[in-house]
Amino acid sequence: MFHRLICRACLPLAILWLVSCGSKYDLPVLAGDTREVSGEGEGLYQEAKSADDAGKTKRAVKLYDRTATRYPFAPSAGQARFRQAQLLEQQGEVQKAFDAYDKFIEQNPGSPLYATALARQASMAQSAAEGDVKSSFLGLKTKLSLDKTVAMLTKVSEHAPKSRTAARARFTIGELYQSKNKSREAIAAFRELVKEQPDSPEAPEALFRVGVILMEEAERGNQNQSNIDLAREAFNDYLIQYPGHSRNAEARKMIASLGGREMERSLAIAEFYLKTGRPESAKVYYRDIVKRTGSGKTHDAAKARLKELGE
DSSP, rough: OOHHHHHHHHHHHHHHHHHHSSSSSSSOOOOOHHHHHHHHHHHHHHHHHHHHHHTTHHHHHHHHHHHHHHHHTTTHHHHHHHHHHHHHHEEEEEHHHHHHHHHHHHOOOOOTTHHHHHHHHHHHOOOOOOOHHHHHHHHTTOOOOOHHHHHHHHHHHHSSSTTTTHHHHHHHHHHHHHTTOOOHHHHHHHHHHHHOOTTTTTHHHHHHHHHHHHHHHHHOOOOOHHHHHHHHHHHHHHHHHHHTOOTTHHHHHHHHHHHHHHHHHHHHHHHHHHHTTOOOHHHHHHHHHHOSSSSHHHHHHHHHHHHHTOO
């Protein structure tokens, strides 16, 4: 019992020791005496502003950050965080600026600068993604990793989930994955956009892209019936959900092309059965091809084989 009492008595001292091990700027000042806290915070903000006005950008960034972090209840804390983000953006510190805007957005929802911060954050994320997409085609390395860029765009969509900005961000995530040949991730991102914001201007193109990606998968050698069926389903869904969209005619051509590929696959299976001594199995596929195609190279090849087999 005595031992427990000693441990409890030592607990506050242990907490004080742990806090004292870190920087005094690591933790925010609790709003005990509001006037005192506000005064200290405002004093630090004025110091940051003086450095800013004097062109001492690095010092200003540090002091603005310290103001917003240590004195979150000070009247100028939000302004300090916003200005910190602005200066970081001007210096080309994309990730740091984005994170600073993010902190401002989370802590200052009622600020007149809120909409501006959202817009700047969205613009930075889109620019990073567009640069990444272009670099992918040119074979260049980008400053930010794919994961970081996607995380930025995801944050943008989460801040305003049903907005046009969110729709653009979601579409860009899909486009970014598509440029990196990450088919599964791209399809998931495009489908999420169609599900969450089906009436957005980006949704029809997103669903069309799903079909295109599945077709590309087939062209890369994954010509199984599943990919062909899923691509056809995506294009049909697109035509049903978005009749009159600019790529409707292209989707219909894609569906016709998928039919041709399916017949080519059936012909390849029939030829395999024929070569391995199973003519009756081969005939089943040849007959199906002739029945489902009125003319064309595949039709003629299947008909010729049936004639050779006595039909």
